[in-house]
Amino acid sequence: MIEKKSPYCGCLLYSANALSRVITKMAEEEFASIGVAPSHCFLLMTVHNQPGIQPTEIAEKMMLTPSTVTRLMAKMEAQRYLQRISDGKFTLVYPTKTNEVYPVILESWRNLYRRYTAVLGEEVARQLTDGIYSAAIKLEAR
């Protein structure tokens, strides 16, 4: 069977972007029941696991810029999922009603994992994820 391949499939930029879009779409479907987008769920998990965490640290953990974290937080605060408390030049972030949603987020997250491992195979998925992550870390350090 001949696979029709993209002319760009040898390019890491192209492939990484393609995978990112596909997996993000799957995640959106999975997290849709909660009514919270995947990135916001990562934020909620982060804050839930470390109440009082500061935006800079959230940004590091999520590998996003602080400004992006500010936008994500603003949205979740508007929906009463968390609260920001000013402390001098710092901001402390606390979860509010995450006890309700947290289990649902975990469940959706597990479902997502099951879905892609069902397609890719658990071991393959694990190794791929690992390879992707370590590449991201290495390339980020430039």
Added chain:
Amino acid sequence: MIEKKSPYCGCLLYSANALSRVITKMAEEEFASIGVAPSHCFLLMTVHNQPGIQPTEIAEKMMLTPSTVTRLMAKMEAQRYLQRISDGKFTLVYPTKTNEVYPVILESWRNLYRRYTAVLGEEVARQLTDGIYSAAIKLEAR
């Protein structure tokens, strides 16, 4: 040496998005000299290699939605890099001044490749790219 790992690094969604952002940033730096963003460069290459191609096929090759392709084309048409010609319900896309930029695009693209293979190692990069691409294809087919 202890690696500080993200709590989410076992998640394909998280890792794929992180890599996508990092490699996209590198690409933007590399393509900055041309003044054309990476996605637009893929578009120009696609049209250059297949003059008269239609948006739907471009979308397939680039793994993007047709609406996104319309936006990308509009921008490049405004900058006189290509031209759209209506043909019934179809649209035919032709390159205009790509002869000038095409070699520069190829050069930037090669530079990008060199940069990330220098960090990751050529063989590792190749296998990673391959794994990512085939995962994207499999997951897209759902």
Added chain:
DNA sequence: TTATTTAATTTGTACATACAATTGAAAAGT
């Protein structure tokens, strides 16, 4: 102690991307 520098956070703005709805044209059914 006051002035300067550094650092955390937020805001203004812009961009790539997608979905849903729309337009317009070809194809198929009657």
Added chain:
DNA sequence: ACTTTTCAATTGTATGTACAAATTAAATAA
């Protein structure tokens, strides 16, 4: 021949993300 269905492309709108600039507060230097 006319109607209905399908399909390509585009437009309106929304979202996640980032950069540069602005703000505010802490830390350091004078």
